[in-house]
Amino acid sequence: MNEFKNSLARDTECLRETRREFLSRAGGGMGMMALASLLGNSALGAAQSPNHMSPLHFAPRAKRVIFLCMAGGPSHLESFDYKPELARLDGQPMPESFTAGQPIAQLQDSNLVCRGPQFNFAKHGDSQQEISELFPNIAGIADDICVVRSMVTEQINHDPAHTFVNTGTSISGRPSMGSWLNYGLGSESENLPGFVVLTSTGGGQGQPISARQWHSGFLPSEFQGVQLHSKGDPVLYIKNPAGVSHAMQGDVVDSVRSLASLHNDTLNDPEIAARISQYELAYRMQTSVPDLVDFSDEPEHIFDLYGTKGADGSFAANCLLARRLAENGVRFIQLYHRGWDHHFGLNAFMPLAARTTDKACAALISDLKQRGMLDDTLVVWGGEFGRTPMAQSSGRDHHIKGFSWWMAGGGIKGGITHGATDELGYNAVEDVVHVHDFHATMLHLLGIDHERLTYQFQGRDFRLTDVHGNVVHDIIG
Numbered sequence: 001m002n003e004f005k006n007s008l009a010r011d012t013e014c015l016r017e018t019r020r021e022f023l024s025r026a027g028g029g030m031g032m033m034a035l036a037s038l039l040g041n042s043a044l045g046a047a048q049s050p051n052h053m054s055p056l057h058f059a060p061r062a063k064r065v066i067f068l069c070m071a072g073g074p075s076h077l078e079s080f081d082y083k084p085e086l087a088r089l090d091g092q093p094m095p096e097s098f099t100a101g102q103p104i105a106q107l108q109d110s111n112l113v114c115r116g117p118q119f120n121f122a123k124h125g126d127s128q129q130e131i132s133e134l135f136p137n138i139a140g141i142a143d144d145i146c147v148v149r150s151m152v153t154e155q156i157n158h159d160p161a162h163t164f165v166n167t168g169t170s171i172s173g174r175p176s177m178g179s180w181l182n183y184g185l186g187s188e189s190e191n192l193p194g195f196v197v198l199t200s201t202g203g204g205q206g207q208p209i210s211a212r213q214w215h216s217g218f219l220p221s222e223f224q225g226v227q228l229h230s231k232g233d234p235v236l237y238i239k240n241p242a243g244v245s246h247a248m249q250g251d252v253v254d255s256v257r258s259l260a261s262l263h264n265d266t267l268n269d270p271e272i273a274a275r276i277s278q279y280e281l282a283y284r285m286q287t288s289v290p291d292l293v294d295f296s297d298e299p300e301h302i303f304d305l306y307g308t309k310g311a312d313g314s315f316a317a318n319c320l321l322a323r324r325l326a327e328n329g330v331r332f333i334q335l336y337h338r339g340w341d342h343h344f345g346l347n348a349f350m351p352l353a354a355r356t357t358d359k360a361c362a363a364l365i366s367d368l369k370q371r372g373m374l375d376d377t378l379v380v381w382g383g384e385f386g387r388t389p390m391a392q393s394s395g396r397d398h399h400i401k402g403f404s405w406w407m408a409g410g411g412i413k414g415g416i417t418h419g420a421t422d423e424l425g426y427n428a429v430e431d432v433v434h435v436h437d438f439h440a441t442m443l444h445l446l447g448i449d450h451e452r453l454t455y456q457f458q459g460r461d462f463r464l465t466d467v468h469g470n471v472v473h474d475i476i477g
Helices: 002-025 029-041 084-088 158-167 177-185 246-268 268-294 299-306 314-329 344-372 435-445
Strands: 064-071 123-124 128-134 145-152 195-201 332-338 377-382 387-393 395-399 403-408 416-419 428-430 455-457 460-462
Touching: 064 314, 064 344, 084 177, 145 428, 158 455, 177 195, 177 268, 177 435, 195 314, 195 403, 195 428, 268 314, 299 314, 299 344, 314 332, 314 344, 332 344, 344 377, 344 387, 387 403, 395 455
Parallel strands: 064 332, 064 377, 145 416, 195 332
Antiparallel strands: 123 128, 145 403, 377 403, 387 395, 455 460
């Protein structure tokens, strides 16, 4: 009993000394603590996080993913899926055989009228990919991209549809695909998160994007995505306050690590270890992030290629930053552009959304290609769903039965069109690609069998594709 009391007294004294040391050093370091707190709540991307899929199941074709999320649901009928029969039926009643008993978001009890394609299409490249006039720059990379015209999903409203694309389920709180990749493959970067999110707006109604779209769910919190600001300081409190040196900030981190480790010896809580790694990553980010967003080393022809000098809040600037993040080992980079929700004013707003994004998308592909990075970088372009062949005022309603995405690099065949919708662009009818199939294919390209990347939670082995998903081998080169 006396030995126990003596041991407890020694531990208590050690705690007191550590607290005194911490308080004495932390007086000028609240900026670092705020940054650490921010990242602790975001819980992102611990450096050198463990690779849970070692060895990989297949030889990987891709090392990283850049997902260009066109938030709001771009119309496939004005982008990558031309329908001459729909043009012929413009203004006529939509045949009931297509719509009877089908899910419709906002057109219930309305007279359903066909709305023909509003813009011209032409064939481009040696592959003769058929692309709308709204995307002249993407048309210029037609031979590098695979257009998938047969995407389908299961949720018809924006937020649950984003949730489904990101997590493979409409149930909030599940891990996002970026978190699954971070968990399965680990981080390639010592000084940056493994999963980074950037947002921009422009081109029409901008639906809000919830931070839970890049949450780690029941996975350890270190695998969650971190949102970087696309204008100004990319992370709050990234700069030291006056009178606080980098060494002083390091002392704070060391003290926090000591206290947290002492706490973890008692509780054995993996989240404590995750927070320690986040504090350390936050400290390293104070050096790495300013260098990352210092675009002075970029040549003028790169600025001309993207149409931006960076850090101006635009989608183009985010694409340029995405390339720099990819170069620095970030595993999953997700760019949301909020501007594709065209229930009305499609003829005015869709060209604006396209002009805001088209050049930068093509620039990103060209830039990666000239640097030799496209071969191992999977780039994906797409929204949470498509748009109806039926008119909604001067726009189109939400549509989940058939829509278009495109992919490039990372083992994807360039210059092909995969799948097809029917003559009116309503149902995917040929080589249908479900969101689960996309997830399975993405993991396959990264060397992972989607059925074997699992995490046990509440007595069940969960995975990104749940009990679904087939690899789409026809689009893999």
